[in-house]
Amino acid sequence: MADKLHFALVSPAKELFSGEVDQVIAPGTEGEFGVLVNHAPFMTTLKNGVVRVLEGDSVKMRIFVRGGFADVTPDGLTILAEEARNLDGVKVEEVQAEMEATLLKIQALDKDDTAKGALQAHFDYLESLKAALVH
Structure with missing residues (x-):
């Protein structure tokens, strides 16, 4: 299909999508961008x-x-993507519950525990995910 864009989205856990689409809009670190079929080649980081x-x-x-x-x-x-989640079926309440559980884990650790950084990064991710669901 020459009039369609081949798009694939992969995370370390799995391939979330691969197929032909009309357009993709993504959150680049330099700003949101859209890609159509026959777009000029480029590479960028995502936020x-x-x-x-x-x-x-x-x-x-x-x-x-x-x-x-x-x-x-x-x-x-x-x-x-470092991590990706299809928003279909994701509920704000479930994300909030996961945030609260993660926060409890963070609070239970010593301030020097090396696991604290990874848990904080996960909490920040969940906060961004919740914001995306609300808007």
Whole structure:
């Protein structure tokens, strides 16, 4: 299909999407950007935010990413995300509960515990995810 963009989104856990779409809008560190078929090649880093996959003018899928890279080539767009979650079916209450559990774990650790940094990064990710769901 020459009039469609091949798009793949991969995280360390799994491939979340691979297929032909009309457009993808992603949260670049230098600002949000959109990619259509035959886009000029480029590579950029991503910030936490929502990747929107469009069919026509309708958003087909919303995927929250935590950092990563976007690579546009003549073959299409590939996003390699540090962490990604399809927003379909994700409930704010579940994210809030996970945030509270993570916060309790952080508070239970010594201030010098090396696990504290990873838990704080996860908490920050959950905060961004919750904000994306609310807006």
